Amino acid sequence: MRGAVCAFIIKAMNPVTEREIRSLVRSIVAPEPRPLGTKLVEEFVIGDAGRIDIALIGDHLAGFELKSDFDSLARLPRQMEVYGGVFDFCTLVVTDRHLARARAILRPGWGLAVVRRNKDVPDSLEYKQFRTPRPIRTVHKEALVSLLWRDELVRALDRLHAADGFRSKQRDVLEKRLCSVSDLAQLKSIVTDFLTARQGWRDVQAQHVYDEKSRRAGVSSGFLARRLQSQRQQFAGRLG
Numbered sequence: 001m002r003g004a005v006c007a008f009i010i011k012a013m014n015p016v017t018e019r020e021i022r023s024l025v026r027s028i029v030a031p032e033p034r035p036l037g038t039k040l041v042e043e044f045v046i047g048d049a050g051r052i053d054i055a056l057i058g059d060h061l062a063g064f065e066l067k068s069d070f071d072s073l074a075r076l077p078r079q080m081e082v083y084g085g086v087f088d089f090c091t092l093v094v095t096d097r098h099l100a101r102a103r104a105i106l107r108p109g110w111g112l113a114v115v116r117r118n119k120d121v122p123d124s125l126e127y128k129q130f131r132t133p134r135p136i137r138t139v140h141k142e143a144l145v146s147l148l149w150r151d152e153l154v155r156a157l158d159r160l161h162a163a164d165g166f167r168s169k170q171r172d173v174l175e176k177r178l179c180s181v182s183d184l185a186q187l188k189s190i191v192t193d194f195l196t197a198r199q200g201w202r203d204v205q206a207q208h209v210y211d212e213k214s215r216r217a218g219v220s221s222g223f224l225a226r227r228l229q230s231q232r233q234q235f236a237g238r239l240g
Contacts, residue, residue, distance in 0.1 A: 014117065015069030016095045016125065021115045022054065024125050025064055025093055030056055039196050047146030049082045057195045060188070062133070063087035067094045073101050080107045085143030088188070089133040099130075109134045141184055144191050145175040152194045153178055159190065 022042070030040040037058060044055035044063070054064040063083050067073060076092070083090050084107065091111035094102050099114055106112055111133030118124040148156065153174040157163035162181040166174060182190065 016115055016117065017070065018053075018066055018068040020125060021066045021068055021093060021095075024115055024127055025054060025066065028127055029054070029062070029064065037196050039198075039201075041195075041201075046082055046086055046143065049085075049143075049146075050079060052079070052083050052087075055087070057192055059192065060088040061086060061192060062089040062091070064091050064093055067092065067098050067102075069095050069097050071098075073098055073105065076102075076105065080110065082143075084109075084136050084138040085140050086147065088135055088139060090136055091133050093127075103130075106131070109136050139184070139188070141179040141182070141187050142175070144184075144187050145178050147191055148178075148194055150174065156190050156194065157181070160186075 026040065030038070034040065035058065039057045041055045041057065042053065043051050044053075045051045052063045053066040056062040056064070063086070065076070065079060065083065067076075073094075080090070089111070090109070091113055092102055092106060093113045093115060096114060096116050102112060110131070111129070112131035113127060113129045115125050115127055118126045145153065150171050153171065154163055154167050156178055157166060157174065160178075160181050162177065166177050169177070178187070178190075
């Protein structure tokens with residue numbers, strides 16, 4: 001009996017990792033085969049402002065920020081501000097450890113989902129949607145143009161017949177020009193067109209190496225791996 005109790009405690013304390021959450025979220029929000037013109041990108045960079053864990057790009061931009069048992073919500077307010085400038089829909093995916101705090105600080109319009117271990121099915125996770133995402137009203141043109149590469153900025157201006165005299169200009173000049181000659185809806189369409197057209201660019205279908213290289217850390221970059229290793233040590237210390 002004592003052994004069974006110990007086993008239950010160990011199982012109950014088994015944290016949910018970022019790699020597990022990523023895998024589950026990918027299978028739910030973008031199951032394969034995905035529709036033509038739809039792309040799922042991990043560690044989606046937003047200019048110099050940051051990166052979101054998963055971006056689903058199609059007719060609109062949808063972002064998913066993941067918080068495992070090893071993460072904290074300390075950066076979430078700033079992340080919501082940054083991501084809200086770009087994504088039409090945003091969802092925060094957390095574990096039970098973060099649920100109460102997330103509900104308290106999550107911005108209007110953001111979706112909220114929880115990933116937890118399924119008590120009835122060994123070695124499996126369940127995904128529960130607590131709040132459905134609504135259109136984000138803070139998307140702005142300056143954030144959207146930051147997603148484009150320089151050559152894409154020039155091509156976008158060409159599409160709008162507004163590139164003459166600007167093709168050799170610096171990136172910041174091109175961004176301001178594109179913002180000035182397009183409205184928000186038009187710019188959203190341009191940006192999603194270019195992002196989905198990028199050949200072999202960071203699509204999760206080409207990221208099999210990511211899963212192998214990050215298996216121990218449960219993340220997709222060396223920087224995040226080091227950060228998560230430190231968080232694991234802190235988590236272990238709290239359990240001790």
